[in-house]
Each structure stands twice: as C-alpha cells, then as structure tokens.
Amino acid sequence: MSTPGANLRINSARLWDSLDQMAQIGPGVAGGCNRQTLTDADGEGRHLFKRWCEAAGMTMGVDTMGNMFATRAGADPTALPVYMGSHLDTQPTGGRYDGVLGVLGALEVVRSMNDLGIKTKHPIVVTNWTNEEGARFAPAMLASGVFAGLHTQDYAYGRADLDGKKFGDELARIGWVGDEVVGARKMHAMFELHIEQGPILEAEGKDIGVVTHGQGLWWLEITLTGKDAHTGSTPMNMRVNAGLGMARITERVHQIAMGHQPGAVGAVGQVKVFPNSRNVIPGKVIFTVDIRSPDQTKLDLMRGEVERAAHAVAAELGLGCAIEAVGHFDPVTFDAGLVTVVRGAAEKLGLSHMDIISGAGHDACWINRVAPTVMVMCPCVGGLSHNEAEEISPQWAAAGTDVLFHAVLETAIVVG
Numbered sequence: 001m002s003t004p005g006a007n008l009r010i011n012s013a014r015l016w017d018s019l020d021q022m023a024q025i026g027p028g029v030a031g032g033c034n035r036q037t038l039t040d041a042d043g044e045g046r047h048l049f050k051r052w053c054e055a056a057g058m059t060m061g062v063d064t065m066g067n068m069f070a071t072r073a074g075a076d077p078t079a080l081p082v083y084m085g086s087h088l089d090t091q092p093t094g095g096r097y098d099g100v101l102g103v104l105g106a107l108e109v110v111r112s113m114n115d116l117g118i119k120t121k122h123p124i125v126v127t128n129w130t131n132e133e134g135a136r137f138a139p140a141m142l143a144s145g146v147f148a149g150l151h152t153q154d155y156a157y158g159r160a161d162l163d164g165k166k167f168g169d170e171l172a173r174i175g176w177v178g179d180e181v182v183g184a185r186k187m188h189a190m191f192e193l194h195i196e197q198g199p200i201l202e203a204e205g206k207d208i209g210v211v212t213h214g215q216g217l218w219w220l221e222i223t224l225t226g227k228d229a230h231t232g233s234t235p236m237n238m239r240v241n242a243g244l245g246m247a248r249i250t251e252r253v254h255q256i257a258m259g260h261q262p263g264a265v266g267a268v269g270q271v272k273v274f275p276n277s278r279n280v281i282p283g284k285v286i287f288t289v290d291i292r293s294p295d296q297t298k299l300d301l302m303r304g305e306v307e308r309a310a311h312a313v314a315a316e317l318g319l320g321c322a323i324e325a326v327g328h329f330d331p332v333t334f335d336a337g338l339v340t341v342v343r344g345a346a347e348k349l350g351l352s353h354m355d356i357i358s359g360a361g362h363d364a365c366w367i368n369r370v371a372p373t374v375m376v377m378c379p380c381v382g383g384l385s386h387n388e389a390e391e392i393s394p395q396w397a398a399a400g401t402d403v404l405f406h407a408v409l410e411t412a413i414v415v416g
C-alpha cells in the first residue's frame with residue numbers, strides 16, 4: 001500500500017467526545033480545567049487515558065517520572081518507534097485543549113489506524129509527559145526535561161509546590177511511578193500537536209501552523225526582603241517595603257520586553273507576599289519573572305537587564321535581593337525534514353497553513369534535543385490560552401489531527 005491517499009481522515013466526532021470526557025476530570029469553575037500535575041484529578045485522567053489506550057490495543061509503559069508511553073506494534077519490532085504526544089496536566093485555571101489535544105489527537109490517530117486496518121513498519125507510541133505546565137512544580141516541561149537529560153531525576157523529585165509537597169512524594173502518592181528508566185527510550189521521530197495559544201493563525205485565517213521554531217525562555221525567581229511594619233503608624237520614610245520593590249520591578253520587566261520588540265515578551269505571573277496581611281507592609285515577596293524571545297541575543301540581553309534592574313530597585317529601597325533561575329531553555333529549531341513532512345501533509349489535505357514560531361514552551365522543545373522533533377498547531381479562539389475560556393472549533397481540532405495522522409503515517413511507513 002503506497003502512502004495513504006489524501007482522503008483518509010480521523011474520526012472527528014470521536015476525538016471531540018474524548019476531549020469532552022477528559023475535560024470532566026478536574027473541571028475548573030468556569031468551564032475549563034484544573035487538573036494540575038500529580039493531583040488526584042491528574043491520576044484519574046491518567047487512568048482514563050490508559051484504559052482508552054489499552055482498548056485501542058496498545059500496551060502501556062511508564063517511566064520513573066510518570067511519563068506514559070502507549071505502544072502500537074509495528075511490522076518491524078526492531079525499528080525505532082514514531083512518537084506523538086503532549087501533556088494531560090493543566091494550569092489551575094486552564095483550558096480543555098492545551099496539551100490534551102496533543103495526547104488525545106495522537107490516540108485518535110491510532111484509533112483511526114485501527115479502523116482502517118493500517119499497518120506501519122515502525123511502532124507508534126502515544127505519549128503523556130508529566131508536569132509540562134510547571135504551574136505546581138517549577139520548571140515547566142520538567143519530566144520531558146529529565147527524559148532529555150536536562151535535569152536529574154533527583155532534582156525533579158525534590159521540586160516543591162507552594163504547600164511544600166515534593167514532586168517525588170506526590171508522584172508516588174497517586175501511584176504513577178513507573179519501572180522504566182527515564183530517558184532510556186530511543187525515538188525515530190516525535191510529533192506534538194498543540195493549540196497555538198496565540199492569535200496568529202486565527203488572524204491569518206490559517207487552519208494549520210507548521211512549527212519551525214520555538215522561542216526560548218527564562219524564569220527568574222526574585223526574592224526581595226524588607227521589613228514587616230504597620231501600614232498605618234509607620235512613617236513613609238521609615239518603610240522598607242518589599243511590595244513596592246516588586247511593583248517597580250514588574251513595571252521594569254514590561255519596559256524591558258517592550259524595548260526588545262518585535263519578538264520579546266515579559267511578565268510576572270506568580271507572586272507570594274509575606275505576611276500578606278492587609279495592614280502589614282510586606283517584609284518579603286517572592287515572584288517569578290517570565291521573559292521569552294525567539295532571538296537568543298535578545299533573550300540573553302533581557303535576562304541581564306532584568307537582573308540589573310532588580311538589584312537597582314532593591315538598592316533604592318534598601319531591600320535584600322536574591323535571584324534564582326528556576327526555568328530556562330534556548331530558542332529551538334525543529335527538524336527541517338519533519339517540518340517538510342508536516343507542511344506536505346497540510347498541502348495534501350488541502351488545508352491552509354503557514355510556518356510559525358511557538359510562543360509557548362512545549363515538551364517537544366526538550367525532546368528535540370534527543371530525537372528529530374516537530375510540532376503541528378491549530379488556531380485557538382482569540383489566541384486565548386491559560387484561561388478557562390480557551391476555545392477551539394471541532395474543525396480546527398480535526399484538521400490538526402488529520403495533519404498529525406498523515407505526517408505520522410508517512411514517517412512510520414505504511415506497509416499494509
């Protein structure tokens with residue numbers, strides 16, 4: 001059987017139904033999801049995903065970081081598998097599709113291969129990477145980072161959430177510590193389908209994003225120490241106000257990103273204020289700066305500017321200032337050959353498409369270090385993500401999954 005015809009399609013209704021069923025696990029309060037990594041809801045979602053994979057005839061492997069690998073046998077068991085997947089964990093106020101479309105779209109590809117009786121030379125593996133978001137345990141893409149050798153497992157197991165709970169303890173608590181050595185698996189290729197999480201594809205009227213690159217990022221955790229004091233009786237000239245320092249640095253981060261346009265972003269997303277009492281001047285604040293750019297030079301310049309600005313503000317206000325890099329990866333260039341395969345699949349399917357740089361980080365950014373890797377993107381409404389109102393259309397979901405389907409079939413080589 002030659003390369004499958006352009007008429008092959010996945011089952012869009014089944015995909016949409018699976019997305020809806022998964023969204024019922026760890027629901028948010030406004031229609032989205034709160035299925036944070038290593039919570040009971042994450043564990044429940046994992047069990048559902050495992051049941052679905054086994055019902056599709058796949059066998060499930062799990063590594064010591066909880067990464068899940070469902071394998072569909074190939075005609076040549078010695079051939080390195082073609083992987084496709086993303087993540088099932090969500091932000092606290094996450095959407096239904098960030099990550100989940102990539103995992104369940106990959107499952108739909110296998111389900112469709114089964115329906116059509118398609119056999120491939122290379123085995124196919126559907127993957128769920130643990131803790132992509134980094135919302136509960138920083139940094140983002142933690143488990144794919146361990147898999148790719150960027151972090152040690154000990155480092156990952158020791159990461160703590162805001163309540164002081166450790167990653168390794170929580171992974172054991174939900175019962176998802178696997179027996180495979182993390183990173184031992186070798187890949188022929190890895191595909192990740194993901195919503196764009198930005199406005200470009202929708203604005204340009206394109207159904208498919210062919211992801212050629214991913215921007216790099218730094219997460220800098222800044223701790224400012226001042227002095228707790230009464231907000232009423234303490235004269236303004238006697239205050240050592242860590243909250244004021246955080247406000248000034250937050251503004252500087254915005255100005256620094258604006259100073260490197262186009263193609264730079266910056267914000268403060270997570271803030272911890274101590275003692276966080278209405279009538280106490282904050283004596284300590286811990287906050288994370290997220291800066292990104294596809295341009296390595298800009299990214300490095302911004303890091304230096306943010307650090308200098310933080311220390312300058314702290315000096316002005318008499319604050320202690322400590323800065324720790326808690327997340328980082330350089331801009332990513334995906335595999336040119338697989339980019340061509342994805343672009344060709346979109347053209348074969350008659351779908352509008354454009355090359356795009358990923359604004360968000362993804363597990364594919366790390367896996368790209370150890371195997372040929374590429375991403376496929378679909379639009380999302382208003383470019384909104386990391387918000388419970390995140391929305392995509394069933395048509396966009398199907399189009400992206402069809403491109404994934406054809407690109408994977410071409411790469412895994414259809415033999416019957």
Ligand code: HGY
Nearest residue numbers: 132133140360361362
């Ligand atoms: O932070 C990111 O870009 C990803 O959503 N974890």
Ligand code: MN
Nearest residue numbers: 098099132362
């Ligand atoms: Mn994601």
Ligand code: MN
Nearest residue numbers: 091098133386
């Ligand atoms: Mn995300």
